[in-house]
Amino acid sequence: MKPDVLIVGAGIIGAACADALSAQGLRVTLVERDVVGSGATAAGMGHLVAMDDNAAELALSSHSLELWSELVEGQAQRHEYSRCGTIWVAADDEELEAARAKAATMRAHGLECDVVGAQELYRLEPNLRPHLAGGLLVQDDGLVYPPKSARILLSRAVARGASLVTGEVVALEDGGVVLADGSRLSAGQVVLAAGTRCLALAPELPLRPKKGHVMITDRYPGFIHHQLVELGYIKSAHASEGESVAFNLQPRPTGQVLIGSSRQFDTVDLAAEPSMMARMLARAVEYTPALAGLNVLRCWTGLRAATPDGLPLIGPDPTRRNLWLATGHEGLGITTSLATAELLAAQMSGRQAGIDTRPYLPSRFNAQGRAYG
Structure with a gap:
């Protein structure tokens, strides 16, 4: 039929x-x-994240997070789901103000989040580099495989x-x-x-295809506890031209650490590029210096489908x-x-x-x- x-x-x-x-x-x-x-x-x-670059993006991502919560309820292990939360890391006072504005927008959509100062940030994530201003913790973000x-x-x-x-x-x-x-x-x-x-x-x-690299380390349980993203990630994610990298680390349930992120236009070649990997690692080490001592097991790439x-x-x-x-x-x-x-x-x-x-x-x-x- x-x-x-x-x-x-x-x-x-x-x-x-x-x-x-x-x-x-x-x-x-x-x-x-x-x-x-x-x-x-x-x-x-596999990051399940509320994004608020514009109202439509926030509406779609926050509604979908509600649906994900229903889907994984009672079967988190099957999805390799973890409610790790996301910390948007603020490098300075200006970015901390941006975190406060971001928090207000997300709370207006019913999302649970808290602006944290430097002391609380380092309690949550001691491997971050010194002298960061704080960040925004979004509790209900998670990850799946x-x-x-x-x-x-x-x-x-x-x-x-x-x-x-x-x-x-x-x-x-x-x-x-x-x-x-x-x-x-x-x-x-x-x-x-x-x-x-x-x-x-x-x-x-x-x-338009947008190429990205991802790396994964050996097992280092407890190295980080939340998805960590720099507040400048949004600017990188929505760039319409050129190449960019941003600090983005994810704690996998296996104890491994996923390292992102990169974006490249005008290529569909899926080969991993050492120069882009080096830029990603340098950005990640800038925020988490101890990462330089971890072993990276492999790197892969993918193509995102982007609209204007x-x-x-x-x-x-x-x-x-x-x-x-x-x-x-x-x-x-x-x-x-x-x-x-x-x-x-x-x-x-x-x-x-x-x-x-x-x-x-x-x-x-x-x-x-x-x-x-």
């Missing part, structure tokens, strides 16, 4: 969409060329009758796709949830019939996957979503990829 919905991509976004759509009684088929939870999902750090969460979401969908097809989609058709072996799959609706790979199928989309305004594309494609988009999440795909799926499922079924869907509609961009207004 022909499925109601065909989803291209079985990363965290595609798996979440399959879960949400199958929960509404729709027949769902996913198509993935590699393995479930590969691509950007496997490359990501994204490939495992993607598989769990997909297994829920499969239990409701969803199916998984292994194959590479090479073309879109009205109500279907063409695979690399020449076979065709048809459905009432098609959802593109394949990150930067969406550009190969719909090159007109306002997406930093918000994802969630909703009907404005130029193709029966095509829906769930892509363009840049570095927030893990965090916002569950809310994305809810918003997409609500639009496809004509139901009310938990938040306003309008800021994320693909129709906000014109034919040249520029946002209206």
Whole structure:
């Protein structure tokens, strides 16, 4: 029987969409060329974080955190979930003032957070360098192991009758796709949830690959206790050109430390670059000098799908019939996957979503990829 919905991509976004759509009684088929939870999902750090660069980003990320809390309740170990919290580190008094403004914005959205001074900062994280001003502690941020969460979401969908097809989609058709072996799959609706790979199928989309590096150390339990991010990270994360690095450390449940982050435009070469790794490490050691004594086991890269305004594309494609988009999440795909799926499922079924869907509609961009207004 022909499925109601065909989803291209079985990363965290595609798996979440399959879960949400199958929960509404729709027949769902996913198509993935590699393995479930590969691509950007496997490359990501798995940080579940409320981001407030703009109101729409905060609405989507904070709502999705609520959904993540429901999902992992009672099964934290299955997702390798940890409610570690995030400390946005303030290097000086000016950044501490920015932390206070950030706290006010987050509290207005019901997020629990506290501005901490230097003494409390070093009690929480003694390996930070001396003479920092303080920071903002966001208690409910957490982390998961994204490939495992993607598989769990997909297994829920499969239990409701969803199916998984292994194959590479090479073309879109009205109500279907063409695979690399020449076979065709048809459905009432098609959802593109394949990150930067969406550009190969719909090159007109306002997406741009943004490469990132991640490193992981050997096991050093207790080296850090929270996700640590410099307050300048937001400026780096939303840069529209060039290369940038920012201090970002994450304590894994294994006792290992994940080291981020970098951003590079205009390359799809997934090779790890020693020069970029050196810049990342230098930035991390600047904030945590003892990190220089740890052993780094490996480094990998991934490609984030970025839109011009930093918000994802969630909703009907404005130029193709029966095509829906769930892509363009840049570095927030893990965090916002569950809310994305809810918003997409609500639009496809004509139901009310938990938040306003309008800021994320693909129709906000014109034919040249520029946002209206």
